Amino acid sequence: MDSGELRKAGLKATLPRLRILSILEKNNDLHLSAEDVYKALLEAGEEIGLATVYRVLTQFEGAGLVIRHNFEGGRSVFELDSGEHHDHIVCLECSKVFEFTDAAIEARQQRIAAQHGFRIGEHSLVLYGHCTKTACPNR
Amino acid sequence: MDSGELRKAGLKATLPRLRILSILEKNNDLHLSAEDVYKALLEAGEEIGLATVYRVLTQFEGAGLVIRHNFEGGRSVFELDSGEHHDHIVCLECSKVFEFTDAAIEARQQRIAAQHGFRIGEHSLVLYGHCTKTACPNR
DNA sequence: ATGTATGCAAAACATTTGCACCTGG
C-alpha cells in the first residue's frame, strides 16, 4: 500500500487517493485524462466523483507524484512521475504515446537555455507524427 | 494588403480576416490567444465577434498561415507561421517567450522518430524555465 | 473531536456551433 508515499507528500491516505494512485500505476504505460481515470474507477466498481479525480490529480501534480501533459486536443493527460525525465512521441492518428530520452538533446537544451539567460525548470519535447509500423489504425 | 495570401489559401479576403492577420503581424514576437486578438481588435476600435476570431484562427491554422501552441494553462496561443520551424522557451514567471532552433536537436529528433517507426509531422519543443537576466519581474 | 477530503451540483472557462443576416467577388 502506498499510504507512505502519500503521507510523505503531505496528503492524507484516503481511499479515493489510493485508488487513483492504483489506476495510474496499473496504466503506467498509458497517459490518462482525468475522465479516463474516473471511468476506470467506475468500471472497477468504485464510487468516486469526477471532481475528486480532478482535485486529487492536481494535488498529485503539486506534490510531484504526477506529471500533467497538455498534448494536442484540449484535455490534460497524466502519468506517474518516475523521477527520470523523458520526452514523448504522440501518434496523431491513434493517440498512442511512446517515450524516449536522448542525452545529446538534453545537453543542448541546457546549453541553449543558459545562452538565453534561462534556468530551466521543466521542459517538454513532444513529437507529433504518424505510426508507420505499429498497431495504428492507419498502419 | 495581404488579400493575396488569403486568396492563395482559398479564403475570401474579408475585413475580419485581414484585421486578424494584421494583429498577428504587428505582434509577431508575441504569442497571442484568441481572446488577446479579440481584445486587441476591440481596443483598436474594430468591431468583431469572438467566435469569428476563433473560426478565423482555426482556418488560418488549417491553411498553414498560423501555428497553434498548447503551452501550459489551458488556452491555445497562436503565431504566424514564418515557414521556418523553431522551438520555444517560455518563462514560467513572466510568460515571455523566446524562440530558437538547433540543427543538432532537429537531426536527433528525426533519427529517434525513425527508430520508433514514426513519420514526424509537427513537433514541439518547449522549455519552461525562469528568466535570470531579462525584464522578468523576478529578475 | 476536528481539520480535511469527498460528492454533488452549480459555476467558470475556453472553444464550437446553429442560424438569420450581411458581404465579397
Place this chain on the structure above:
DNA sequence: CCAGGTGCAAATGTTTTGCATACAT
C-alpha cells in the same frame, strides 16, 4: 446574385468551486 462569412446567443467540453456531509488521525 449567391456561396461563403459574420455576429450573436446558445451549446459543448473540460476543469474548478461552494457547501454540506463523511472520513482519517
